[in-house]
Amino acid sequence: MEIICVHEKEDRFEEFVHSFWEPWGNDTNWMFYQDCMSHSATSSGDLPSFYIAIEDEKTIGTYALLRNDLVSRQDLSPWLACLYVDPAFRGKSIGSRLLAHARREARQKGYDRLYLTTDHNRYYEKYGWTKIGTCYDLFGNPSSIYQISTTA
Secondary structure, eight states: OEEEEGGGGGGGHHHHHHHHHHHHOOTTOHHHHHHHHHHHTTOSSSOOEEEEEEETTEEEEEEEEESOOSBSOTTSOOEEEEEEEOGGGTTSSHHHHHHHHHHHHHHHTTOSEEEEEESOOSSGGGGTOEEEEEEEBTTSOEEEEEEEESOO
16 A cells, blocks of 8 residues: 555546545535645645555545644644545554554644544544544534644
Protein backbone atom coordinates (compact mmCIF):
# COMPACT_ATOMS: atom_id res chain seq x y z
CA MET A 1 0.00 0.00 0.00
CA GLU A 2 1.15 3.53 -0.73
CA ILE A 3 -0.31 6.81 0.56
CA ILE A 4 -0.05 9.75 -1.80
CA CYS A 5 -1.28 13.32 -2.08
CA VAL A 6 -4.12 13.42 -4.63
CA HIS A 7 -2.12 15.80 -6.84
CA GLU A 8 0.65 13.26 -7.35
CA LYS A 9 -1.53 11.49 -9.94
CA GLU A 10 -3.36 14.28 -11.77
CA ASP A 11 -4.70 11.81 -14.34
CA ARG A 12 -6.78 10.21 -11.56
CA PHE A 13 -7.91 13.46 -9.91
CA GLU A 14 -11.65 13.08 -10.66
CA GLU A 15 -11.56 9.48 -9.43
CA PHE A 16 -9.91 10.67 -6.22
CA VAL A 17 -12.54 13.41 -5.75
CA HIS A 18 -15.17 10.69 -6.05
CA SER A 19 -13.32 8.66 -3.39
CA PHE A 20 -13.81 11.53 -0.92
CA TRP A 21 -17.29 12.52 -2.03
CA GLU A 22 -18.85 9.04 -2.07
CA PRO A 23 -18.61 8.27 1.69
CA TRP A 24 -19.00 11.88 2.91
CA GLY A 25 -20.93 13.82 0.28
CA ASN A 26 -24.52 14.03 -0.90
CA ASP A 27 -26.44 14.72 -4.11
CA THR A 28 -25.84 18.46 -3.93
CA ASN A 29 -22.21 18.92 -2.86
CA TRP A 30 -19.98 17.24 -5.48
CA MET A 31 -18.70 20.67 -6.54
CA PHE A 32 -17.74 21.49 -2.93
CA TYR A 33 -15.35 18.52 -2.86
CA GLN A 34 -14.08 19.04 -6.40
CA ASP A 35 -13.44 22.76 -5.89
CA CYS A 36 -11.77 22.36 -2.49
CA MET A 37 -9.52 19.57 -3.68
CA SER A 38 -8.67 21.34 -6.92
CA HIS A 39 -7.63 24.54 -5.17
CA SER A 40 -5.59 22.66 -2.59
CA ALA A 41 -2.93 22.19 -5.28
CA THR A 42 -2.57 25.92 -5.88
CA SER A 43 -2.90 27.17 -2.30
CA SER A 44 0.02 29.22 -1.06
CA GLY A 45 -0.32 27.56 2.34
CA ASP A 46 0.21 23.99 3.46
CA LEU A 47 -3.49 23.25 4.01
CA PRO A 48 -5.77 21.77 2.87
CA SER A 49 -4.12 18.53 1.76
CA PHE A 50 -5.90 15.39 0.59
CA TYR A 51 -4.41 11.89 0.67
CA ILE A 52 -5.31 8.56 -0.92
CA ALA A 53 -4.25 5.05 0.07
CA ILE A 54 -3.69 2.89 -3.00
CA GLU A 55 -3.13 -0.83 -3.32
CA ASP A 56 -2.76 -2.46 -6.75
CA GLU A 57 -3.98 0.82 -8.32
CA LYS A 58 -7.24 0.65 -6.31
CA THR A 59 -8.19 3.45 -3.91
CA ILE A 60 -8.68 1.78 -0.54
CA GLY A 61 -8.66 4.72 1.88
CA THR A 62 -8.64 8.49 2.32
CA TYR A 63 -7.93 11.28 4.74
CA ALA A 64 -7.49 15.04 4.63
CA LEU A 65 -5.66 17.67 6.67
CA LEU A 66 -7.78 20.82 6.89
CA ARG A 67 -7.67 24.25 8.51
CA ASN A 68 -11.10 23.49 10.00
CA ASP A 69 -13.53 20.59 9.68
CA LEU A 70 -16.57 22.90 9.42
CA VAL A 71 -17.04 22.99 13.18
CA SER A 72 -17.31 25.75 15.79
CA ARG A 73 -13.76 25.44 17.12
CA GLN A 74 -12.10 27.76 14.63
CA ASP A 75 -9.28 28.32 17.14
CA LEU A 76 -7.90 24.79 16.64
CA SER A 77 -5.90 23.66 13.63
CA PRO A 78 -5.10 21.53 11.71
CA TRP A 79 -7.89 18.96 11.58
CA LEU A 80 -7.77 15.39 10.38
CA ALA A 81 -10.93 14.76 8.34
CA CYS A 82 -12.43 12.31 5.87
CA LEU A 83 -10.71 9.24 7.31
CA TYR A 84 -12.23 6.36 5.39
CA VAL A 85 -11.25 2.79 4.59
CA ASP A 86 -13.01 0.78 1.90
CA PRO A 87 -15.09 -1.89 3.72
CA ALA A 88 -13.34 -4.68 1.78
CA PHE A 89 -10.02 -3.58 3.33
CA ARG A 90 -11.10 -3.01 6.93
CA GLY A 91 -9.45 -5.05 9.65
CA LYS A 92 -6.07 -4.84 7.90
CA SER A 93 -4.63 -1.86 9.84
CA ILE A 94 -5.24 0.55 6.94
CA GLY A 95 -6.92 3.07 9.27
CA SER A 96 -4.00 3.01 11.71
CA ARG A 97 -1.54 3.49 8.85
CA LEU A 98 -3.53 6.46 7.55
CA LEU A 99 -3.61 7.97 11.06
CA ALA A 100 0.16 7.54 11.44
CA HIS A 101 0.74 9.09 8.02
CA ALA A 102 -1.45 12.06 8.97
CA ARG A 103 0.59 12.65 12.13
CA ARG A 104 3.84 12.58 10.15
CA GLU A 105 2.45 14.94 7.50
CA ALA A 106 1.19 17.39 10.14
CA ARG A 107 4.57 17.29 11.89
CA GLN A 108 6.40 17.89 8.59
CA LYS A 109 4.14 20.90 8.00
CA GLY A 110 5.25 22.30 11.37
CA TYR A 111 2.23 21.48 13.56
CA ASP A 112 2.74 20.02 17.03
CA ARG A 113 -0.89 18.90 17.47
CA LEU A 114 -3.58 17.45 15.27
CA TYR A 115 -7.33 17.54 15.93
CA LEU A 116 -10.37 15.63 14.77
CA THR A 117 -14.07 15.62 15.43
CA THR A 118 -16.13 12.45 15.49
CA ASP A 119 -19.08 10.64 16.97
CA HIS A 120 -17.14 7.35 17.00
CA ASN A 121 -16.34 6.50 20.60
CA ARG A 122 -13.32 4.37 21.54
CA TYR A 123 -11.83 4.10 18.03
CA TYR A 124 -9.31 6.93 18.12
CA GLU A 125 -8.31 6.32 21.73
CA LYS A 126 -6.76 3.02 20.58
CA TYR A 127 -4.27 5.09 18.59
CA GLY A 128 -3.34 7.58 21.31
CA TRP A 129 -5.92 10.31 20.66
CA THR A 130 -7.34 12.13 23.69
CA LYS A 131 -10.84 13.56 23.94
CA ILE A 132 -10.55 17.24 24.88
CA GLY A 133 -14.10 18.57 24.57
CA THR A 134 -17.10 19.19 22.37
CA CYS A 135 -17.70 21.29 19.28
CA TYR A 136 -20.76 21.98 17.11
CA ASP A 137 -21.35 21.59 13.40
CA LEU A 138 -23.14 24.04 11.11
CA PHE A 139 -26.51 22.67 12.25
CA GLY A 140 -25.77 22.89 15.98
CA ASN A 141 -25.12 19.18 16.45
CA PRO A 142 -22.51 18.37 19.11
CA SER A 143 -19.48 16.25 18.35
CA SER A 144 -16.42 15.14 20.33
CA ILE A 145 -13.03 16.76 19.74
CA TYR A 146 -9.88 14.67 19.95
CA GLN A 147 -6.25 15.71 19.79
CA ILE A 148 -2.89 14.02 19.43
CA SER A 149 0.68 15.23 19.56
CA THR A 150 2.55 15.00 16.28
CA THR A 151 5.90 14.81 18.03
CA ALA A 152 5.40 11.74 20.24
